[in-house]
Amino acid sequence: MTYIVKPVNHHPNLEKNKLGLTRRDYEGTISTLCAGCGHDSISAAVIEACYDLSISSDQIAKLSGIGCSSKSPSYFLNQAHGFNSVHGRMPSVATGANLGNKDLLYLGVSGDGDTAAIGIGQFMHAARRQLNITYIVENNGTYGLTKGQFSATNDQGSKSKYGEENVFAPIDLPTMAIQLGAGFVGRSFSGDKQQLVPLLKAAMKFEGFSLIDIISPCVTFNNHLGSTKSFDHIREHNESVSSLDFVPIGKEIKTTYKEGTKVDVPLHDGAMLTLEKLSKKYNPLDKGQAIQSLNEAEKNGKVLTGLLFINPEVKDHAEILNISDTPLNQLAEKELCPGAKKLAKINASLN
Amino acid sequence: MTYIVKPVNHHPNLEKNKLGLTRRDYEGTISTLCAGCGHDSISAAVIEACYDLSISSDQIAKLSGIGCSSKSPSYFLNQAHGFNSVHGRMPSVATGANLGNKDLLYLGVSGDGDTAAIGIGQFMHAARRQLNITYIVENNGTYGLTKGQFSATNDQGSKSKYGEENVFAPIDLPTMAIQLGAGFVGRSFSGDKQQLVPLLKAAMKFEGFSLIDIISPCVTFNNHLGSTKSFDHIREHNESVSSLDFVPIGKEIKTTYKEGTKVDVPLHDGAMLTLEKLSKKYNPLDKGQAIQSLNEAEKNGKVLTGLLFINPEVKDHAEILNISDTPLNQLAEKELCPGAKKLAKINASLN
Amino acid sequence: MNKISSINEFVIKFANVNGSGSASANQMFAKGIFRSGIPVSPKNIFPSNIQGLPTWFEIRASEKGYLGRKAGIDFMVAMNPQSYTQDVAEINPGGYLLYDSSWKRDFKREDINIIEVPLTTLCVDEFNNPKTRLLFKNLVYIGALSYLMNINKDIFIKLIEEQFKGKEKLIAPNVQALEIGFKYAKKHLVDACKIKVNQANLTDGMILTNGNNAGGLGCVYGGATVCTWYPITPSTSLAESYKKYCDQLRVDENTGKNKFAFVQAEDELASIGMAIGANWNGARAFTATSGPGISLMTEFIGLAYFAEIPVVIFNIQRGGPSTGMPTRTQQSDILSCAYASHGDTKHVILIPSDPKECFEFSADSFDISDRLQTPIFVLSDLDIGMNDWTCPEFEWDDNRKFDRGKVLSKDDLDSMESWGRYLDVDGDGIPFRTLPGTHPEKGAYFTRGSSHDEYARYIEDGEVNARNLSRILKKFEGAYKFLPKPIFKQETNASSNGLIYFGSTEAAMQESLDQLSVSGFPIDAMRIRSFPFGPEVWNFIDQHETIFLVEQNRDAQMKTLIVSEGNVNPEKFISILCFDGSPITANFISESISDVLLNKNTSQPAEEIK
């Protein structure tokens, strides 16, 4: 038995959010990941973001595939609805869940093996459909749970723990997602809470497919010298394209960003995303430029992070499909079953 | 019984290639596709290309998935080795076949349903591995064999035969392939033999992953007004990026292309690809530019054709894996089985 | 020359070229007979091809209501020179051959009646456009048949009017074509045919439809709001039927918005994944597929089984294995459904035998799936799914309510001390579930395909896991209570020989039983309609010495299921197997059985008939 519920001791002085909840209320069970695993920092960031946004956990569905990363949803938001599905197929389960109830907030958690190898097809089609989800890839360039094989996001020439060299070029998930029309694409680093939390908040508020590719070093199998997904390597090669502020609806925008470098992006529910471009060349609203920059950065061994692309005009899957305002799982029986009278007409059409 | 072998009547005056074979020798069984189907023109182009290159059919493996397009390999190269596998999984079968014998010429034939939907994962990973194959997508924007559903390459807003509008954005396979590092990427039109045949020849000579996305209208289900994959639509929106000449090894290059617009690309076996850029901006050796141009063209409703991208420096999968020069299926038993003596040593290491 | 003479009992077959528009004309002809009050069973025998290959359309008309396929053709309409040889050979002595005598031909059979109609010539004379001319040719032969068989021409005119509702321009030329044929026959072919249709009223209260149309409609009535699928013959039309009826019945009149979702997935792994996701959220969702799709869904099916998520899967079986014969019928996915997925798994299966049952089982399947919290297969086949059947009208009781099974509401949760997702509270192995978003604080749990305890917590304790697996088995063992019971052809048993069959072989069965009775071999028959089997099935087996088991597969898969699930001695069973892709015939069944029974009195029984 490995499930241990942390006693939620509400310290009277703990900070509370709009719902009157403390960060503790957003925690999950105790992590069984390796001490120091990047994935745990991401769980912490998710907790932080949900706390900040004052989201009620019961309105959140957290879905995942299989892998160390895919275990993470157990380690945050105890009161959210969890679904640890099968390897690489979370996108389809999430798509179905969203069809059933478009009003929940969907957090998808996956790994680089789970998404870029076995799951790449479902990932691409979910992006293409503009599934309304915050799709988090906890990207460590390796298969943690099966003990350190190369994944498809591992960089060419990067070395395994056992000294072997990866001979294949990586699949860059953000580039793929942007190319496929995903509405919101970002990258971050599990070690950079500053950047990650606002990115997560914005993604959760975005209505459409939001990918956040988070480099999340595997301390056990891919954090050595020669690995390009180690803490050290990422810290050295990280290049942030923008600084991001998420401003909820009703709040005043008071960033100190310099005019000219500042971009304001209104989100669907009226909240605002303000960002300061750190590189003048970079425009996160331009698909072509985003892809170009990502490819160039890769060539130069840089890892671009931040909000890489956003298209605030997309419609999400439910909207594209013209699904009724009442979630499908809440339609009353009489709205669904046409009854005997209508059936008589149908019979008449068949004789 | 639908298999009818055409009598191969060698007309004494039929033109012969270097192997002394006529075009007839490269034919297949009589097509059972609809009269006028674009796929049949592609079969004709394949026949032409193989005839021109004087390839012996027995050194060719032709593999496919499932669909009208995937039936095509029956309709060309009777003496080649055919494998009509399962839906969307041709790339893996071809990868295995290539591992078994890297010296055959691999022709992969697929459809847009077969590749862009169920098969997108295998397609991407084969491209990423730089599998040495000429991968032909007979792209009609629809599921021909299952009677006209939209495929994932169908353009947003394009209409079905029954008037329904496609609500999703297309997956552009060439862009994907270029992004993934495929060495050779082209697009053509089944109605343009002039462009298609040299492209096929170059692809077959190229050692690495060669994609040719061929728009191939489905006369039965997707050739109406409102479709963006109809003969008429493609003829109107086709924009060729280059004119291509394939010059086999030893032949003199005598194109009439203007200097400055001309690019010569040496292929692995010494043959030469000469191409005239029709658009000054376009450089098929530049990945970033290729993707950019493709995206722009799409935005403008144009269909770029020709050789879209080439990287003559790639190593193919077998080379990357450092596979022995003798194909694996031809290694002698004594090279494979280490024998009793070596086993004694292994036993010793285990006690 | 001998002429087959028959009223309201015959088989007519049309040999055409695929893609020439013949199917809809032939369908119309079948409907003409149906509207004359005679039960019909049209069968479309089509290639896995879009245009050009031979295709056939076989119609059996039978006032006795024998609607199984019957070998030997009474009337052949041979429109495809490519298949002349084969088509002519199939005609019964004394039967008829109608062909396009624009090109005369000697068919080298003295024992059949050749009926010549110069179809092409007639069309060329009347129609200009060569493409429509091709289509009208079909109507011309329908017109000729209308005269020859004495089917009221007005019925066809009405059918044409109905068909071209909205495209009224097309009515006149179609009727014209019909008339051309009729007139030609009236002038040149008086008394050419002694097979006649006499108006009757045997189809009152009946409809003519196919199982996929019915199945799609059943999903609408069953409250399915989500259909996620991937195209594959012969299941595609079930999904399309659902969409068609939803477009009619489930679009909000005020907002124009859809009270359903219809998603063509990228493949079958995704389509089942989506259906599972939607059901997890409490929306009724289904997918429809065929053999290859089932194989691809295998991993996900195991997840739904073990995590106990309802999901309805239609498998419209076709000829296997592998791509096999996509346009032919079989019942060969029984084991691959019953035991789908690795590990210890067993799945509930419903087996309809005609469109009426497709409608009913389809609607029922959602209740059963919710009740049992497990995947449900509705196992139909190409013959039921894609061919039209004469069957009773669909019925619906407006007092019927959805059975959502053990789902806890917000109030339930508020009134509960504690709750465990996988606790067996009622002793029936069925736990209670909650739907996401029901309650702000209670009822959240973690769904997973890895081992878990009664509270849905991840565990690696083998005993806890074994306990959970045993409870799931218990649930399965009680499942028969919620499933359609078998149907018996007899009120009480009258023979020591029993016959078990299921699904589409129903069509041939009454005829076969009558034949056997006539031959002095009356036999008791039971049609299985679901798996796992209930006591009625075991009793029937107990009560008979010998059991014939009729299946349309090679490996006697249903026998495996019966024998292994019921600890029944397999020696009792004699399998009658037909797996060539054509629907089984009454004659084949009767002959197989009577051969065995004759032998039984004399020598050793033949063990298996294929």
Added chain:
Amino acid sequence: MNKISSINEFVIKFANVNGSGSASANQMFAKGIFRSGIPVSPKNIFPSNIQGLPTWFEIRASEKGYLGRKAGIDFMVAMNPQSYTQDVAEINPGGYLLYDSSWKRDFKREDINIIEVPLTTLCVDEFNNPKTRLLFKNLVYIGALSYLMNINKDIFIKLIEEQFKGKEKLIAPNVQALEIGFKYAKKHLVDACKIKVNQANLTDGMILTNGNNAGGLGCVYGGATVCTWYPITPSTSLAESYKKYCDQLRVDENTGKNKFAFVQAEDELASIGMAIGANWNGARAFTATSGPGISLMTEFIGLAYFAEIPVVIFNIQRGGPSTGMPTRTQQSDILSCAYASHGDTKHVILIPSDPKECFEFSADSFDISDRLQTPIFVLSDLDIGMNDWTCPEFEWDDNRKFDRGKVLSKDDLDSMESWGRYLDVDGDGIPFRTLPGTHPEKGAYFTRGSSHDEYARYIEDGEVNARNLSRILKKFEGAYKFLPKPIFKQETNASSNGLIYFGSTEAAMQESLDQLSVSGFPIDAMRIRSFPFGPEVWNFIDQHETIFLVEQNRDAQMKTLIVSEGNVNPEKFISILCFDGSPITANFISESISDVLLNKNTSQPAEEIK
């Protein structure tokens, strides 16, 4: 205080924290006993986790050669406070508990012997680096055990030297840690333990290895040149073993090039597709996977079956269904392998019971697969695959030649008039094949999963297809001739009770049979080693009145296979089922059987024991 006293017969268990480096130390301890000449069976009981959760390592040492798991621990090395309670409870009365007494603890059991070793304190005193200190702690307890159990310390020193070959710097500190423990015990724990190891020679000619290591090596010897796989516990190490041995044995000395290909595919659909493609081309190729992978391969398996392409699939079974218990053992994929894929399919299965057979069956599987032109499953499990077993040395006959089956050479083709890919020339249902590129003009054919005739031509003629399917069945029915025959524990039958078992339950079986014999229930036993079953299996079943069938699954899957394939009366069988994920024990088997046999004489037999 009572002290268990035993020589060369005991169970010792180590309770550790996952990821703390304990596994390799414990493995070394097992090997120490093995090198002392005593058969051992170490079992690593690990969580599906990388670091931090409890993990156990159980070693049974038995000079009698009883190597099955045994419940009840004689000596517990409790290194994990998290699992103290559970660990202490498992110790037999009179048994021993060794723990890290740096933190003293009262274990509240009066009936066991507590052995205190202040491991942490000892390490802190001697080693500076806290990380290596953690690792050395393991060596310290090995040292203490070496003294306590009287295992020659030099054996461990040698093992350390072997382990750190190439990293010689590490030898000294490891030996130092060992010595610390040894010295501490010598000083403080004289006579603390009466369980001893006496040097013997019972492991001469034996090796200590696991089934996956052996299986990978078998692939090298069987001539496999292509391994395409996707990581999944517990099969990963088989692929890795193949790679390891290829790196040693299959790299061309001159060119440095590989005479093999090793491809980590993107998923299991791709890995099996690649293996099929390579085999189609005539290269011997295999894939290795576990339950979820098998489910994903289901569609492709049907293709290989129907298109008759050889391919070897290793299924190292784990706890199902779904993700289930990835790090526990079961035999629950029998049906999902035997009948994998939609349509009528049956597959050949080889079932090894120890690493030696893993090696042999692995090499054989390629011959069998080529011979039969069909997929072959090698069905192992986590217990065999990942745990080390004491087994006889591997053997190889240098005169042995690959059997490539009916493959036509260029000369064959030149000398033939005609050839049909799927023609049954020899009457055994096995056709002749060609490999692409063999001949410039002859022997090309079209491989497909759709229906085809004897010449590999696409057809839709149902009878031709049925003929082909029947031939494939005939091939299958004759397959037993090429498969490993069952093994009998007795020369001739001596009882009316028979026992059937297979695979990893072998480990517990001899002990159980001996126990039963002693209890007055001698019983005949047969170990099945392959499917389909041959006459030996049917005879054994015929010759016994009652048959106990031991399986590690819930649903008695092997029974289903036997009953349905052999038309055997299921009532004859009494299933003994263990499906909690732990290897079955001799006691469980013996008790279950003797309970039934005792009851038999008095009352009704219990039908199933779980």
